[in-house]
Amino acid sequence: MAYKTIVEDNIDILVCGAGLGGTGAAWEARFWGQDKKVVIAEKANIDRSGAVAQGLYAINCYMGTRWGENNPEDHVRYARIDLMGMVREDLLFDMARHVDSTVHQFEEWGLPLMRDPKTGAYQREGRWQIMIHGESYKPIVAEAAKKSADTIYNRICVTHLLMDESKENRVAGAVGFNVRTGNYHVFKSKTVIVAAGGASMIFKPRSVGEGAGRVWYAPWSSGSAYGLLINAGAKMTQMENRIVLARFKDGYGPVGAYFLHLKTRTQNCNGEEYESKWWPQLQEMVGKEYLDPEVSHRTHRPIPTCLRNHAFLNEVNAGRGPIHMVTMEAFQDPHLEEVGWENFLGMTVGQAVLWAATDVDPKNENPELTTSEPYVMGSHATGCGAWCSGPEDVSPPEYFWGYNRMTSVEGLFGAGDAVGGTPHAFSSGSFTEGRLAAKAACKYIDDGKADGIRVSDSQINKRKEEIYKPLEHYKIYSNEVVAGSVNPNFINPRQGLDRLQKLMDEYCGGVTVSYMTNEKLLNIGLKKMHILEEDLDKLAAEDIHELLRAWELKHRVRTAESVFQHTLFRKETRWPGYYYRGDYMKLDDKNWHHLTVSRRDPKTGEYTMEKAPCYHLVDKDEAPAEPEKAEA
Amino acid sequence: MPTFVYMTRCDGCGYCVDICPSDIMHIDETTRRAYNIEPNMCWECFSCVKACPHHAIDVRGYADFAPLGHSVRVDRDEERGTIAWKIKFRDGREKEFLSPITTKPWGKHIPQLADVPAPDKSMRDSQLLFNEPKYIRMDEGDLHTLEAAGLKLKEGVYY
Ligand SMILES: Cc1cc2nc3c(=O)[nH]c(=O)nc-3n(C[C@H](O)[C@H](O)[C@H](O)COP(=O)(O)OP(=O)(O)OC[C@H]3O[C@@H](n4cnc5c(N)ncnc54)[C@H](O)[C@@H]3O)c2cc1C
Ligand code: SF4
Ligand code: SF4
Numbered sequence: 071m072a073y074k075t076i077v078e079d080n081i082d083i084l085v086c087g088a089g090l091g092g093t094g095a096a097w098e099a100r101f102w103g104q105d106k107k108v109v110i111a112e113k114a115n116i117d118r119s120g121a122v123a124q125g126l127y128a129i130n131c132y133m134g135t136r137w138g139e140n141n142p143e144d145h146v147r148y149a150r151i152d153l154m155g156m157v158r159e160d161l162l163f164d165m166a167r168h169v170d171s172t173v174h175q176f177e178e179w180g181l182p183l184m185r186d187p188k189t190g191a192y193q194r195e196g197r198w199q200i201m202i203h204g205e206s207y208k209p210i211v212a213e214a215a216k217k218s219a220d221t222i223y224n225r226i227c228v229t230h231l232l233m234d235e236s237k238e239n240r241v242a243g244a245v246g247f248n249v250r251t252g253n254y255h256v257f258k259s260k261t262v263i264v265a266a267g268g269a270s271m272i273f274k275p276r277s278v279g280e281g282a283g284r285v286w287y288a289p290w291s292s293g294s295a296y297g298l299l300i301n302a303g304a305k306m307t308q309m310e311n312r313i314v315l316a317r318f319k320d321g322y323g324p325v326g327a328y329f330l331h332l333k334t335r336t337q338n339c340n341g342e343e344y345e346s347k348w349w350p351q352l353q354e355m356v357g358k359e360y361l362d363p364e365v366s367h368r369t370h371r372p373i374p375t376c377l378r379n380h381a382f383l384n385e386v387n388a389g390r391g392p393i394h395m396v397t398m399e400a401f402q403d404p405h406l407e408e409v410g411w412e413n414f415l416g417m418t419v420g421q422a423v424l425w426a427a428t429d430v431d432p433k434n435e436n437p438e439l440t441t442s443e444p445y446v447m448g449s450h451a452t453g454c455g456a457w458c459s460g461p462e463d464v465s466p467p468e469y470f471w472g473y474n475r476m477t478s479v480e481g482l483f484g485a486g487d488a489v490g491g492t493p494h495a496f497s498s499g500s501f502t503e504g505r506l507a508a509k510a511a512c513k514y515i516d517d518g519k520a521d522g523i524r525v526s527d528s529q530i531n532k533r534k535e536e537i538y539k540p541l542e543h544y545k546i547y548s549n550e551v552v553a554g555s556v557n558p559n560f561i562n563p564r565q566g567l568d569r570l571q572k573l574m575d576e577y578c579g580g581v582t583v584s585y586m587t588n589e590k591l592l593n594i595g596l597k598k599m600h601i602l603e604e605d606l607d608k609l610a611a612e613d614i615h616e617l618l619r620a621w622e623l624k625h626r627v628r629t630a631e632s633v634f635q636h637t638l639f640r641k642e643t644r645w646p647g648y649y650y651r652g653d654y655m656k657l658d659d660k661n662w663h664h665l666t667v668s669r670r671d672p673k674t675g676e677y678t679m680e681k682a683p684c685y686h687l688v689d690k691d692e693a694p695a696e697p698e699k700a701e702a
Numbered sequence: 703m704p705t706f707v708y709m710t711r712c713d714g715c716g717y718c719v720d721i722c723p724s725d726i727m728h729i730d731e732t733t734r735r736a737y738n739i740e741p742n743m744c745w746e747c748f749s750c751v752k753a754c755p756h757h758a759i760d761v762r763g764y765a766d767f768a769p770l771g772h773s774v775r776v777d778r779d780e781e782r783g784t785i786a787w788k789i790k791f792r793d794g795r796e797k798e799f800l801s802p803i804t805t806k807p808w809g810k811h812i813p814q815l816a817d818v819p820a821p822d823k824s825m826r827d828s829q830l831l832f833n834e835p836k837y838i839r840m841d842e843g844d845l846h847t848l849e850a851a852g853l854k855l856k857e858g859v860y861y
Contacts, residue, residue: 114723115723117721120723123745124745124749135839136838142846143851160855164829168838170837171833171834171838174837180805180806181804205778206785210804217814249725277764280764281704282743283724289743289744290745411799412799415799416785420763423761423774424767426773427768463847466855466857505831516826686856
């Protein structure tokens, strides 16, 4: 093969993926490791990569202790109830106590944060959200990372982590290829921080054809964080906890600013409020502890995001769709109208494009909402990801093995979507987690834990062969048929993706089955998934760009397999509205008030599943506050 | 689609190729002009549109749900620190918006952490990050700990 091998050796901290988590890691690594070599490997261009590529209109995680607004434990209460109890409270508390310092830095760097002209405090969208002009959010944090890293490799798709050969279960770097030159890149590193983002397009999207990439979470979020970690043998947690979002129809424009700031509401086709109708039935499923509308009214406790989805879905299934967002009232105020539009222009331009194309002006017409296909991610209103150590001053022994945000593989850290059990971190929290991981990684090296790492040429060469195999496969078999994409000896990445999405949708609870699954379906799905994996061995890539799609697909499939395993393990419906186990419809605290933890044996591919204790930090009750809806 | 390139305006500079997070803006080898090689992996994120120095890239909504005849144009100006949008509905109505992208000139206000004084041992042993505790409350107040807040982690179900 004509591609060069480029080796970067003696790296101290390798950051894989430089979205919000990765940029935070690179930035902070420079402070704690002024003598250390920090390198970034990023699939796209760090200036516009990741979920925040087009910008954001709000920072969704800010305590405001500076203004006396919230304390970290308040945030723990909030995220815990939203996730029906299933969170890592040590990690949440830790993120929350640092997140304000991150946001204050952002402002100092020039990110335009809106302020309340009377109090001088940041303009709140909701209890946890502050409003920004965030079109250039990503270029701004990218500048911080660029000023910190020794080298930034853009356009490197990281495919595998390298493992140390002198000590079992220790990381030693990563490999990948440049999606432009095709060159093979080897990064030998003492520690690795994986911040390669969440997973979209694992389930069949609602859009079809040309619009197939019009999903809510970016189509380039390929679950690499999970694929890399699982393949390296890292333990994962809460992978069953996929998220479904209520969004503006087709454009997937977020609803948060509309509910929280513009104070809009939803109604069914008859113009009626419908959510509360479903609460009694839902209370029977989940128990009053989790759904007590009276308490929600009196205090800050939101009705969990998934339960509000449940009401939405049931109302539509009862024949009273579509659900509309009532914008016509708020949009009569020119200021609010501007906020409504700019919210999308700075974050989800596709929604504005759609409204322009369909002549929908929300001032004169209430737009339709929909529920999205499920996504797998760790930093939004859901908490999939790696099982990581917490900080030493907070975590109980089961949650602590020495270095903050280190996975169960030594020297391997996570941030943002990669870390499990830490929902509601969002952009600012992901950046903060990157900072925490970087400090811990420096400490790990300084403690001598990374001494004596060894990577043999045979490991490096084996990975190289594996990476380029789809190109080889194409070369050998493409002559078998005249032209086109039908070949008896291979499938291309798009065909593989279509198959993955179809089977996840039908067997693991996607949109076409109204998010419903059961043990039988899951087992059939898993079986089909294993056959798909056999076919992935025969994946063919025509060029380097297709090779990128091939590896994205492989990471997606690994993530999806983990979702299957976890969904099978948790025998209850913990999050109605995200998915349903038809054979165990009720939430079952007696048996399942536990976090789920899995490990895939890298040698055999076998999964081991276990329950881990779910610790609580703060009591549920606190002083009454403004009623609030959860942001999702 | 959804992004497409006006042939006559594009000079093949490659800025869009450089920025597209989805790796789908490519230069056609024959015409030396850019084009979107995989419309169904486009997010309409407008990163390429904002990056094009010749306003040669445009977006047309996805064919599976968006009718023809609309446009959303953008002009991002780093020098002035603003972004301007012009939305044209299918029926001809127009809306314009202007907002800031930064409050400070680019490239100068983020410090080089390699140049700041290195952290001492007590900072390393604490839970603090760079600029903390000051940057949390913007005063000398301390970091939250469980003890200080009178909290303890405890296993179990209580709601
Ligand atoms: C439409 C939308 C609206 C949102 N709204 C808000 C909001 O208003 N406020 C808020 O605070 N948060 C919001 N969020 C959430 C926020 O964007 C995420 O929580 C955050 O970006 C997660 O950070 P991350 O670093 O984990 O992932 P990302 O920021 O997605 O970064 C992942 C990075 O990894 C790279 N990568 C992926 N695979 C590989 C690979 N194999 N090799 C190398 N690199 C790789 C990617 O290119 C990317 O740069 C929103 C998200 C979306 C999609
Ligand atoms: S809009 Fe975004 S995803 Fe689409 S081609 Fe442009 S940069 Fe790429
Ligand atoms: S940035 Fe504009 S001018 Fe340059 S190659 Fe792309 S479309 Fe052509």
